Amino acid sequence: MISLAGRDIMHAWGKFVFTGVGLGLLIGITLSMAGIYRGMVDDAKALLDNSGADLWVVQKDTLGPYAEPSSIYDDTWRAIRGMPGVARAANITYLTMQVRQGESDVRTMVTGVTTGEPGTPGWPPYLVAGRQITRSHYEAVADVATGFALGDRLQIRRNHYTVVGLTRRMVSSGGDPMVFVPIKDAQEAQFLKDNDAIRQQRRRTTANPAFNYPGNPGLLNAVIASQSTNPYVNAVLVQIEAGHSAEDVAESIRRWKRLTVYTRSQMEEILVGKLIATSAKQIFMFLVILSVVSAAIVAFIIYTLTLGKIREIAVLKLIGTRNRTIAAMILQQAIALGMIGFVVGKIAATLLMAPIFPKYVLLEPLDSVIGFVAVVVICILSSIIAIRAALKVDPAEAIGG
Amino acid sequence: MADRQKKGIRIEALRKRYGKGDTAVDALKGVDMQVAPGEVVGLIGPSGSGKSTLLKCLGAVIEPTAGRMTLGEEVIYDDGWKMPDLRALRRDKIGFVFQAPYLIPFLDVTDNVALLSMLTGRSNGESRKRAMELLEALDVVHRAKALPAQLSGGEQQRVSIARALVNRPPVILADEPTAPLDSERALAVIRILNQMALQYETAIIVVTHDEKIIPTFKRIYHIRDGKTQEETGEGRAFE
Structure with a gap:
């Protein structure tokens, strides 16, 4: 059996690649956001690792x-x-x-x-x-x-x-x-303190009879010395x-x-769980928003591409093509679009975005794998609207009247 | 002749009603029709006479309200569909030729024809072999690797005829197949349909408004107000 999706993509490859590049830049931003979060966690761990400490003794x-x-x-x-x-x-x-x-x-x-x-x-x-x-x-x-x-x-x-x-x-x-x-x-x-503040403090201390009284000339000097160290x-x-x-x-x-003492694991929990928690939540929200936007774009593109083929789909149904063949064509196109987008996004994140971003961006291979799976899942879900539209096409539309 | 007629398509008292109650419209009011293998008949009538409805019923695209349809020796409708899989019926037993060729724009000529054969489960190789044979018979084999957009209107219509024939269906339904063509090409298409009908023992029903091809049919069914009337045509295409 011929790959209808593959032939359609090859027939209009420019449109697919152009759309995939646009989607890829969005995916690149999404991967970079994940990389920024990983970078923050890694920065926090680097801070602890580089201190060379096993315990932190604090107030x-x-x-x-x-x-x-x-x-x-x-x-x-x-x-x-x-x-x-x-x-x-x-x-x-x-x-x-x-x-x-x-x-x-x-x-x-x-x-x-x-x-x-x-x-x-x-x-x-x-x-x-x-x-x-x-x-x-x-x-x-x-x-x-x-x-x-x-x-x-x-x-x-x-x-x-x-x-x-x-x-x-x-x-x-x-x-x-x-x-x-x-x-x-x-x-x-x-x-x-700045010089003016030091002078003011010395003047006030000298004017204070509790620190500057006759018979104990060393006291004033000692107080002033303690104030400036x-x-x-x-x-x-x-x-x-x-x-x-x-x-x-x-x-x-x-x-x-x-005193309060923290071990390495406790300090890591403070840094990751408290210090960068708000930033992590913000990044997570950005990830959610970008994923929804990506899904909407894929859905819109696939839906538009499908609507452009309504007549061909009606003919395919009329001549006996199974619904699953038509659904597979749309699904494969959505996945192909997602894969083009992912490859472009990965390249953009690795070569374009991460090197120029002012914070450390750590692109973990596991995040890329998760990102790839998420893109495929999003593409599958996004193609549902287009598949429903295609399956609703009446084969009678191919016949005039 | 009796045996050939047995294998063609036979329609008896076919009715189709749209809507219910006061708004119901009877599009077909008891159509009778019979086309033998190798025969090309014309189906003509004014707009709104029920041509498209009849074609959709014959094509198993919409369900008639009552009547009987026999394809070859198989009853496919008798006050209800008798075939469990209408999609397979359309794929295996009915060929379609449309007003516009409606070829799949991203498949080349060979695969446009072979696709329907592949859908029946035949191998790609066998399907393409069948397609090439038909393209040769229809004199478009030299455009086998071209995309539909690279073909002339007449070539596209010949490819769509090849597609309709690839599964050797007992009947082909042609909906205004010559509408976009000039007289010379229109007559050429009808000549091809006649040749193919004889060569592949296929019954062909041509729905048309086209005055220039009406004289080519030996038999014509006039449809008016949902009923058909049979007429003997001039049959010039065969002379």
Whole structure:
């Protein structure tokens, strides 16, 4: 038996390909939306993986340091380091801000890391160029996505930093590339007031008789000094010694230090389930809307193509063609249209959309398989209207009168 | 002759009523007709006389209200359809030639003819062989690979005749087959129908308004107000 659908497609291939390309761009956007969601999840996981931590110790009853603000004293790490089962502990601060370079600025997540040796929690696990931070001040390691190069001078608040290393795929859960600086600089940047505010505060403190009374001249200086320093960090990252359970160590820290501690799986749940949940819902809604629009377009196209063949369908029915042969012709055309659309969409998403999209787009093979199945199902459902119209055609229409 | 008439098509007291009650219209009021294998008869009548209704009843497209229709030795209608599968009846036992050829635009000439044979379950090879034989008989074999849009009106009509014949049906119903053609081509089509009727032992009923072909029929059925009247025609096509 001849493939009626195949012959019709070959006869009007230009129309099919053109329509398929249009549909494909829509499918490409749909695949890219799924890729954006996957990219967000992957960014979140990359943030956790790259921190090198097994536990995150944060301010009690907060979801810090990523989903909520968290402040703990910067000497807490010492007490944690001494607890059984802890291999390493290091302070960390995160600060999302614009980093200036010359006349332009880049949105980044400035991360304050403890200077030490490679493998210290919070450090970028690998570099693509340059070296790690070795000095306690004014050196930076930047993600390549910032556009910075080795030797570039950055400005964070009032201070300038030299880029000494470049890393890759070090991003915040929002996709902002990271800039690593020494923790002391990050602490200062996080709470540093402008000069006018510092002067005003000093004037007020000096005018306060509780801090500035005769017979205790050192008190005023001590108060002013405490006001212009920042003894807080956002979290302590902990690495567990081999042979110890992360949950047991976390429980011990919770009990004795009255701090909140998250394990890797809990932190992943916070990031994926809470921090990017709203974005995920928005993307899901876009996916639903795009799927409905795709279905409507396929249905409309197939219906229009079928209406254009009503006379031929009437003749086919009159000369004895079975309904299932006619239905199969329409169905095969709908599926063929979907397949052309999917191939175009996949190519468009992979080569056109993902590389230029400002966020990380992760196109998973499984998503492509699901997308392909969804496209085929949508095409099958969309062809139902056209099939119903074709089956309703009266073979008598082929005979005049 | 008696045996040939047995194998043709016979219609007795065929009636068709549209609607019910006060609005009912009797389109056919007891039509009698008989066409033998190898015979081409004309069915003529004014607009609204019931020609198309009769053709649709004969073509098993609409159901008559009463009467009897016999195709060959098989009763296909006797106050109700006697065949369980009308689609198969149309495919295997009835050929159609339309006013416009209505060829499938995306199939070439060979496959337009062969398709109907393939629908009966014959292999593609056998169906195409049958199609080529008919195209040769109808003198359009040189256009076998052409698409319908590349053919002239006369060539398209010859292809549609080949399609109607491919399953060797006992009867062919031709609805105004010469309407879009000039006199020369119209007469050529009627000549071909006569040749094919004889060659394939097929009974052919030609519905027509076309004055130039009416003299070619040996027998003519006039249909007027839902009833037929048989007349002997001039039969010029055979002389």
